[in-house]
Amino acid sequence: MTTPYGNHQLSIYAGGLKGRRPDLPLRYVDLEARARQMLSDEAYWYVAGGAGESSMTANRDAFDRYRLVPRMLTDISVRDLGRTVLGKRQPTPLMIAPLGVQEIIHERAELAVAEAAAAVDVPMILSTVSSFALEEVRSALGATSGWYQLYWPNDDALATSLVQRAEAAGYEAIVITLDTKMLAWRERDLEGAYLPFLQGQGLANYFSDPVFRAGLEQPPEADMRAAVKHWSNVFAAPARTWEDLARLRAATDLPLVLKGVLHPEDALAARAAGMDGVIVSNHGGRQVDGSIAAIDALAGVVDAVGDQIDVLFDSGIRRGADVLKAIALGADAVLVGRPYAWGLACDGAAGVEEVLRRLLADTDLSMALSGVARLDDMSRRSLQQPLPAGM
Ligand SMILES: Cc1cc2nc3c(=O)[nH]c(=O)nc-3n(C[C@H](O)[C@H](O)[C@H](O)COP(=O)(O)O)c2cc1C
Ligand SMILES: O=C(O)C(=O)c1ccccc1
Numbered sequence: 001m002t003t004p005y006g007n008h009q010l011s012i013y014a015g016g017l018k019g020r021r022p023d024l025p026l027r028y029v030d031l032e033a034r035a036r037q038m039l040s041d042e043a044y045w046y047v048a049g050g051a052g053e054s055s056m057t058a059n060r061d062a063f064d065r066y067r068l069v070p071r072m073l074t075d076i077s078v079r080d081l082g083r084t085v086l087g088k089r090q091p092t093p094l095m096i097a098p099l100g101v102q103e104i105i106h107e108r109a110e111l112a113v114a115e116a117a118a119a120v121d122v123p124m125i126l127s128t129v130s131s132f133a134l135e136e137v138r139s140a141l142g143a144t145s146g147w148y149q150l151y152w153p154n155d156d157a158l159a160t161s162l163v164q165r166a167e168a169a170g171y172e173a174i175v176i177t178l179d180t181k182m183l184a185w186r187e188r189d190l191e192g193a194y195l196p197f198l199q200g201q202g203l204a205n206y207f208s209d210p211v212f213r214a215g216l217e218q219p220p221e222a223d224m225r226a227a228v229k230h231w232s233n234v235f236a237a238p239a240r241t242w243e244d245l246a247r248l249r250a251a252t253d254l255p256l257v258l259k260g261v262l263h264p265e266d267a268l269a270a271r272a273a274g275m276d277g278v279i280v281s282n283h284g285g286r287q288v289d290g291s292i293a294a295i296d297a298l299a300g301v302v303d304a305v306g307d308q309i310d311v312l313f314d315s316g317i318r319r320g321a322d323v324l325k326a327i328a329l330g331a332d333a334v335l336v337g338r339p340y341a342w343g344l345a346c347d348g349a350a351g352v353e354e355v356l357r358r359l360l361a362d363t364d365l366s367m368a369l370s371g372v373a374r375l376d377d378m379s380r381r382s383l384q385q386p387l388p389a390g391m
Pocket of ligand 2 (some may be wrong): 180
């Protein structure tokens with residue numbers, strides 16, 4: 001492929017030095033700080049925060065304990081960042097992670113993100129809790145792949161309706177998020193009593209759904225409180241177990257991918273349930289505070305199922321080296337979360353596009369300077385595994 005900043009080495013630096021968006025800070029901490037200026041305190045902390053700080057910090061610290069071991073004098077003049085995910089070749093290893101309630105970040109929310117994803121040809125995973133209906137977001141993606149993330153509701157008819165709408169709209173896979181049967185204890189949000197979906201934000205897919213609407217006495221437009229109450233009753237299903245996956249499997253022909261897997265035994269259960277992939281993730285440190293850093297869980301899952309189903313990764317991807325480390329450990333692709341949220345806050349679609357291009361430029365350079373011309377050739381041989389803690 002041509003590099004994300006064009007085919008010439010100099011254009012990469014031109015992109016970095018002058019920037020297509022000179023106003024968008026280059027360093028992650030500065031970008032986040034700029035986004036913070038654009039957002040209300042509540043919205044900023046909703047996105048930035050975790051469930052406590054422990055696992056969110058661990059996600060980053062753990063990345064730093066893995067080290068790339070570059071090789072010299074290999075031909076890196078022509079490079080390929082492509083990956084094959086669910087049997088389909090994509091030009092880069094990146095995917096857009098599903099982030100809910102994006103209207104708290106930018107008024108054009110998922111529509112802006114979809115336009116940016118399309119500009120860079122990075123597949124987008126749309127959250128169930130989106131601010132625009134899934135059909136509209138699918139249109140904004142143009143020819144770029146979209147997957148639909150399902151919060152598996154406590155109502156089989158609603159689950160089937162959402163999944164079949166996604167299939168009809170042209171989404172290519174369903175991601176079932178398992179780690180959010182309820183929201184964690186998040187002090188930042190509790191302090192501010194900030195739960196945007198209780199205001200009806202992010203509920204466009206529910207409010208536009210015929211099965212959801214049939215469960216209401218009046219339409220959401222006429223009685224928002226009742227609609228939100230109904231949503232909170234159906235949002236999740238704490239009683240669900242692995243056996244229930246069979247009904248979802250029967251509801252669609254699309255590939256199914258389970259998000260939020262950390263334990264190798266769960267990866268084996270996913271495979272046994274006929275799933276097509278898993279996403280190793282601790283939800284960006286937002287659910288089980290004290291949980292294992294996501295990158296430390298990756299190798300175990302890859303070793304358990306990586307030769308049979310796809311293994312994707314998220315939680316803590318911030319720069320090119322992080323992408324390379326996850327791929328070297330065996331991930332087929334990686335999802336980017338908060339970094340694009342900050343681009344969205346700063347500059348809408350253009351900000352998201354710029355964040356993705358910079359991450360790709362950094363990935364391309366780091367791969368090349370590690371002596372690897374094709375991302376498909378990254379392996380654990382390029383990586384020094386961390387010493388166990390305490391050694
Ligand atoms: C504001 C916010 C909203 C999120 N909403 C969802 C969601 O609706 N569905 C989901 O599966 N994951 C959701 N996630 C988790 C992300 O998909 C992803 O796992 C996480 O952000 C990755 O970590 P990172 O932000 O460190 O890259 C959300 C994360 C954030 C920060
Ligand atoms: O905030 C989150 O992490 C998340 O996944 C979510 C869950 C429900 C509604 C909105 C976002």
